[in-house]
């Protein structure tokens with residue numbers, strides 16, 4: 001968690017995460033605890049969501065400003081009706097090099113063909129355990145592993161590139177690290193272990209529940225020969241390794257133990273059009289208001305540029321020294337992972 005002398009005002013805006021809904025059919029304990037996100041939880045009313053036309057317009061402007069990668073997220077993005085129609089629009093944006101989607105996989109078996117046909121090439125499936133009771137306790141709605149595994153298989157069968165994300169919580173699913181590694185290595189699927197993060201204010205996070213990337217690498221090294229892989233671009237968040245003698249990779253996202261704010265090139269748009277310059281931001285800029293008020297493309301781009309240029313975000317590098325900054329943080333299900 002050491003600090004580096006870097007120019008925090010000079011990080012290009014390269015990646016954009018767009019949340020298409022704040023709703024989810026899971027209640028993962030680390031993201032949307034059931035006690036808070038109960039039946040009465042006030043999710044966004046439909047008229048607050050950006051329409052596909054509005055998302056397409058914003059995405060086009062962001063690409064003109066240098067964004068090369070867009071990831072659709074949520075909430076659970078596959079709950080957004082006709083998502084494939086949005087993907088078709090995004091695929092057609094000149095200059096956009098990569099579109100990804102992060103999903104809990106519940107509707108994947110049903111939607112994989114349509115997603116592939118819309119032009120999507122890759123997806124990340126969040127899947128935290130092979131052990132059924134452990135998985136059920138983490139998603140907290142009783143969904144078993146079989147359904148998600150069928151979704152992953154279907155996605156692979158239709159030709160989508162699949163990566164799996166596993167959030168690791170100490171004492172909850174850390175005993176699943178090795179079985180998950182073996183299982184997905186055999187499937188030739190990249191598995192990425194994610195340190196449990198203090199996003200939002202409701203998931204009861206504490207440092208004792210974090211298994212660090214370093215601990216996980218050491219654990220894996222007891223059973224596998226791992227070869228480090230160079231980052232493929234500046235700002236890549238996962239530390240990547242290859243299982244020796246294979247093409248299969250495994251990654252570690254160490255946002256807590258080894259912050260990467262200095263290279264952070266990622267902006268986020270919530271489903272209601274609020275623009276955040278950091279996963280842990282407490283302030284936002286309302287792009288929906290601009291979209292719905294006859295503002296020109298040039299004016300919108302000027303507004304985005306001025307927000308991004310003055311960005312000083314480095315939450316992960318300062319979380320331990322400034323705990324008071326934790327107040328007012330946005331929930332992961334709202335801002336997208």
Ligand code: SAM
Pocket residue numbers: 024030031073074075076077102103104124125126165166167194195196197198199203332333336337
């Ligand atoms: N519902 C979709 C899913 O679960 O893939 C997309 C949205 S979810 C908020 C995006 C990613 O954030 C998932 O991979 C999830 O595991 C991760 N995530 C959520 N809460 C987290 C936390 N407290 N720490 C680390 N990762 C978290």
Ligand code: SF4
Pocket residue numbers: 024025026027028031032074075076104126332333
């Ligand atoms: Fe839903 Fe994804 Fe959050 Fe789990 S991590 S509660 S699936 S939004």
Ligand code: SF4
Pocket residue numbers: 259260261262264265266277278279280313314315316317
């Ligand atoms: Fe980027 Fe904020 Fe995460 Fe740092 S804490 S890597 S600035 S999103």
